[in-house]
Amino acid sequence: MGLLDYFRTHKKSSAGVAKERLQILVAHERAERNRPSYLPQLQQDILAVIRKYVSIEQEAVSVNLEHNDTQEILELNIVLPDQNTAGLAS
């Protein structure tokens, strides 16, 4: 570590890092806290239905509920596998 390094690397303060980590974590945990308890089961059920037709991973289905002032939006995101790997091994 020379004098030049001192000027070159402007390291982020540890408090800055702490704040950033906290903001992400707390936002995530608040969303988790406010989501209805049926969401995980809903996700499992949807997964089971899709698996009747396409082989997908657990993570391929995400279910999210968002609130804004006037409405609630149930967001459903399903990632289908690539064409060549798709199809059920029957």
Add this chain to the structure above:
Amino acid sequence: MGLTYEESDLARIIVVTSGKGGVGKTTTSAAFAMGLAQRGYRTAVIDFDVGLRNLDLIMGCERRVVYDFVNVINGEANLNQALIRDKRCEALYVLPASQTRDKEALTREGVEAVLQQLADTFDYIVCDSPAGIEHGATMAMYFADDAVVVTNPEVSSVRDSDRMLGILASKSRRAENGSEPIREHLLLSRYSPERVKNGEMLSLDDVQDILALNLLGVIPESKAVLNASNSGTPVILDEESDAGQAYDDLVSRYLGEELPHRFLDIQKRGLLGRLFGG
């Protein structure tokens, strides 16, 4: 049958809570209760940490404990036998925790009955919550009107405080009855302006960006706190000390006075102080 204390408006119940341990709940409960009592309000401070009682030590009345909270709940003693009158301030009483290992000894009905009885004769009831989110902590907060959330400028403490806010909003009598929610206040303790300036500690603004609570006060990191607990004196009685003054401001603020927040900036030391350190 009769009025509940919420309706009768006789006593205000304040829970001192945090989630995380070691952030200064008992120090705060002792100082806050003493501050209210010094202003002439009849105040009872209750230790909810069943199994690990500490408030009696911080209050300096550990050798006067005969009966405790659980004895009263179980009908083994009446409330007046268990309440310890503070020797420094006649408006202040301490209800010590039991050292029983049975955590479930605090029943909701039992706690309610004791609070209701206290509410007849006291102005303020300060509930010193144990750490965690288990039974004792939920009992301490259930009947509260106000919550003082004690937080250190440190990641795990801030996260736990946020978690606690979620619990306060859902698992209290006020939440269950759909009445006006618990008033939540932030108490930021062990604050070191030097470390904040050096970027080594979350600042008050950083913490407020996340928690966004009504700020009751900031208690600086202070040698006075350990000195006070060593001698069993609530730190608010150390009027010379920064922490003592910060707690005094905080009590006034709670009672509605508008005071500027002190101890947020680096205290300038005099020439002698700088020469000799300390």
